[in-house]
Amino acid sequence: MSDNNVEKLVIIGSGPAGWTAAIYAARANLDPLVFAGRPKTVPSTVLPGGQLMMTTEVENYPGFPEGVTGPRLMAHFEQQAVRFGTRIVTDNGLHPDVSNPDDGHSYSFHDCQRVDLSQRPFVVVGEDDAQYLAHAVIIATGATANWLGLENEQRLARLGGGVSACAVCDGALPIFRDQVLAVVGGGDSAVEEATYLTKFAAKVCMIHRRDQLRASKIMAERALSNPKIEVLWNKIPIDVLGDQRITGVRLKDTKTAEVSDLSVGGLFLAIGHTPATAFLGDQLALDAKGYIKLKDPYRSTTSVEGVFAAGDVVDSVYRQAITAAGMGCKAALDAERWLAEQGVH
Numbered sequence: 001m002s003d004n005n006v007e008k009l010v011i012i013g014s015g016p017a018g019w020t021a022a023i024y025a026a027r028a029n030l031d032p033l034v035f036a037g038r039p040k041t042v043p044s045t046v047l048p049g050g051q052l053m054m055t056t057e058v059e060n061y062p063g064f065p066e067g068v069t070g071p072r073l074m075a076h077f078e079q080q081a082v083r084f085g086t087r088i089v090t091d092n093g094l095h096p097d098v099s100n101p102d103d104g105h106s107y108s109f110h111d112c113q114r115v116d117l118s119q120r121p122f123v124v125v126g127e128d129d130a131q132y133l134a135h136a137v138i139i140a141t142g143a144t145a146n147w148l149g150l151e152n153e154q155r156l157a158r159l160g161g162g163v164s165a166c167a168v169c170d171g172a173l174p175i176f177r178d179q180v181l182a183v184v185g186g187g188d189s190a191v192e193e194a195t196y197l198t199k200f201a202a203k204v205c206m207i208h209r210r211d212q213l214r215a216s217k218i219m220a221e222r223a224l225s226n227p228k229i230e231v232l233w234n235k236i237p238i239d240v241l242g243d244q245r246i247t248g249v250r251l252k253d254t255k256t257a258e259v260s261d262l263s264v265g266g267l268f269l270a271i272g273h274t275p276a277t278a279f280l281g282d283q284l285a286l287d288a289k290g291y292i293k294l295k296d297p298y299r300s301t302t303s304v305e306g307v308f309a310a311g312d313v314v315d316s317v318y319r320q321a322i323t324a325a326g327m328g329c330k331a332a333l334d335a336e337r338w339l340a341e342q343g344v345h
């Protein structure tokens with residue numbers, strides 16, 4: 001903290017972007033304070049640590065030649081941030097509690113409820129209306145993959161039972177090799193994910209609720225001409241079958257209401273993402289889909305000076321842990337330089 005109980009930097013979000021920003025900021029003596037977020041399961045699963053907490057094996061994060069589980073990777077990020085002095089808002093005050101050597105994870109992290117970016121220092125409001133003042137803020141709240149919201153879909157996703165919302169993250173896992181796989185959605189992501197999965201799968205069924213793809217023409221052509229991809233038109237999944245591992249999907253025809261079962265060894269959701277920006281209200285410039293607009297695409301600056309953004313909350317295209325981490329690094333460096341210009345050290 002700098003002077004008059006004003007934090008130099010508050011970071012909102014605890015995925016790869018948030019923790020990387022914290023590591024860089026802590027090492028630059030900015031004493032960052034992190035709102036890591038409280039776990040939620042409704043309407044979709046949101047966990048401190050972000051999307052990687054729903055990913056089993058991460059095989060494409062550099063530095064882990066044998067792979068690493070998503071939760072373990074995020075625990076490493078957090079530990080590294082804490083090692084350099086990052087503080088996290090929790091039920092039990094600030095973690096780590098330096099006066100308590102046994103301080104652990106026996107309590108929940110807190111959400112940021114809202115921010116007031118119209119005054120300086122900025123006001124960041126936590127749970128129970130606790131107010132924190134901050135000279136600079138980094139927003140790294142991510143975007144959550146949309147799920148269908150089916151009970152068995154969520155259960156099997158949590159179990160690592162072959163249901164995922166990220167083919168690029170999970171598709172190359174051995175459990176999906178030479179299987180018939182299903183991808184739900186008809187947009188560019190669905191086509192991209194289905195095409196990617198054909199490298200490993202015996203066959204990929206795209207399940208789309210209409211009789212026309214939403215994907216761009218060139219991408220749609222790619223799917224329709226791929227001999228390993230079959231599009232099941234006018235279908236929506238109404239249940240996911242299987243106990244410990246997925247065995248199939250129950251489909252309903254959106255035109256005839258006919259119900260049928262499709263045997264699959266994996267299910268991938270590609271029905272869009274929702275950026276976590278609702279808590280900002282209309283205080284920052286957002287694009288039509290709610291992602292934070294950067295002032296300069298090569299930086300992390302936003303429409304409000306002193307507020308920086310990083311990770312999936314600004315990125316509807318790449319959405320990878322490594323790209324989010326890179327953006328978190330940029331945001332911390334931008335915040336550090338901006339704070340120095342303001343005379344905050």
Ligand code: NAP
Pocket residue numbers: 148184185186187188189190192209210213214215236270271272273316317
């Ligand atoms: P999207 O364009 O919003 O498409 C989402 C798809 O999911 C749509 O086909 C939609 O059906 C379907 N859907 C949504 N909710 C559903 C539900 N509850 N049940 C069943 N189906 C549902 O999202 P996206 O594909 O993730 O693309 C997001 C943005 O990134 C787009 O601008 C896209 O062009 C871009 N992108 C580009 C590339 C590339 O160029 N390489 C790759 C990926 C993404 P309807 O069509 O019926 O609405």
